Amino acid sequence: MKAAVYDQNGPPSVFRYEEVPDPTCAPDAVVIEVRAISIEGGDVLHRARGPLASRPHIVGYQCAGVVREVGEEVDDRRPGDRVVAVMTHGSHAERVAVQAGATWVLPEGLDFERGACVPIAVGTADDCLFEFGHLVAGETVLVQAGAGGVGMAAIQLAKRAGATVLATASSQEKLERLRELGLDHGIDYTKQDFVAETRRLTKGLGAQLVVDSVGGRTLRGSFDAAGYRGRIITVGSSAREADSVDVSVLRGGNKSLTGVFFGAELLFHTTRVKPMVDRHLHAVAKGDLRIVIDRSWPLAEAADAHAYIESRRAFGRVLLVP
Numbered sequence: 001m002k003a004a005v006y007d008q009n010g011p012p013s014v015f016r017y018e019e020v021p022d023p024t025c026a027p028d029a030v031v032i033e034v035r036a037i038s039i040e041g042g043d044v045l046h047r048a049r050g051p052l053a054s055r056p057h058i059v060g061y062q063c064a065g066v067v068r069e070v071g072e073e074v075d076d077r078r079p080g081d082r083v084v085a086v087m088t089h090g091s092h093a094e095r096v097a098v099q100a101g102a103t104w105v106l107p108e109g110l111d112f113e114r115g116a117c118v119p120i121a122v123g124t125a126d127d128c129l130f131e132f133g134h135l136v137a138g139e140t141v142l143v144q145a146g147a148g149g150v151g152m153a154a155i156q157l158a159k160r161a162g163a164t165v166l167a168t169a170s171s172q173e174k175l176e177r178l179r180e181l182g183l184d185h186g187i188d189y190t191k192q193d194f195v196a197e198t199r200r201l202t203k204g205l206g207a208q209l210v211v212d213s214v215g216g217r218t219l220r221g222s223f224d225a226a227g228y229r230g231r232i233i234t235v236g237s238s239a240r241e242a243d244s245v246d247v248s249v250l251r252g253g254n255k256s257l258t259g260v261f262f263g264a265e266l267l268f269h270t271t272r273v274k275p276m277v278d279r280h281l282h283a284v285a286k287g288d289l290r291i292v293i294d295r296s297w298p299l300a301e302a303a304d305a306h307a308y309i310e311s312r313r314a315f316g317r318v319l320l321v322p
């Protein structure tokens with residue numbers, strides 16, 4: 001099969017498109033013929049600095065496609081099933097082997113492209129807001145990087161839950177478009193101090209919940225944007241800066257900081273997470289939840305697709321198609 005591979009971390013130009021061995025199907029796995037690859041925020045970070053499982057390495061956490069092989073221990077998947085799958089690596093390829101338990105059947109009416117974008121972004125947003133963030137109707141949430149995949153899902157789920165939703169983004173244009181997803185107040189952090197703006201918009205109280213997928217200096221600001229007893233969720237590091245934060249500042253305001261890792265929840269709390277993601281897949285199929293797709297590139301042009309994402313011009317997911 002063909003795959004987008006690299007031998008060392010670095011800029012998007014490290015990608016080569018070449019022939020690699022086909023994946024083999026373990027007894028508890030399925031082999032998927034990939035139809036759409038959602039380039040996750042984590043894929044871009046992983047390419048830049050994540051560990052390599054092998055050389056060459058195939059990056060990628062999530063894709064959708066058709067089941068072509070089924071391991072002998074798997075009884076709930078069949079060849080021909082349309083599925084979306086999550087994995088530690090391997091999505092940037094024509095085929096991928098994944099544990100059957102890390103796949104969801106795509107509901108009728110949900111195409112491979114939108115389906116490929118759902119589990120990680122929407123599942124993570126759901127966990128940040130509710131399982132770990134304890135958001136309830138009437139509260140105010142600040143979503144950092146609202147125009148990212150996790151951010152767009154968080155805005156929609158928070159709004160649906162009856163919260164007032166604030167979000168940051170790097171341009172007024174992105175913030176305007178986020179209004180269609182339910183954003184109440186946008187903060188262009190390139191021109192405005194997001195801490196002061198959050199305080200102003202909440203009449204000095206601060207947000208009850210802050211979902212931070214950016215990290216670094218932004219995370220430090222998230223501490224201050226959170227109000228008394230505010231909850232701060234750290235879920236990512238898009239800024240690629242060290243998180244050297246002084247947690248003593250949390251004490252005065254009785255604030256709490258919680259880390260969220262969706263992959264661990266899927267592994268350790270499978271019976272909660274599997275149906276939760278399934279509900280979101282059905283919500284997307286019915287049009288109750290929107291997946292915004294910016295554009296698709298051929299898998300052979302993975303380097304250009306990653307470079308486009310890093311240019312910060314994309315609004316919505318960028319896909320690769322084998």
Ligand SMILES: NC(=O)c1ccc[n+]([C@@H]2O[C@H](COP(=O)([O-])OP(=O)(O)OC[C@H]3O[C@@H](n4cnc5c(N)ncnc54)[C@H](OP(=O)(O)O)[C@@H]3O)[C@@H](O)[C@H]2O)c1
Pocket residue numbers: 040041042043045120121124145146147148149150151168169170171174213214235236237238239240260261262263309310312
């Ligand atoms: N812990 C978990 O379980 C989990 C799960 C999913 C994702 N994540 C992490 O969460 C983060 C976001 O993931 P995602 O899929 O939402 O990513 P994404 O769709 O690529 O969005 C990232 C957003 O971050 C903003 N950003 C801020 N500083 C940036 C910088 N220096 N370089 C690039 N973008 C920057 C960009 O928006 P603006 O241009 O508007 O600033 C961009 O829209 C990643 O770090 C990812 O690894 C963690």
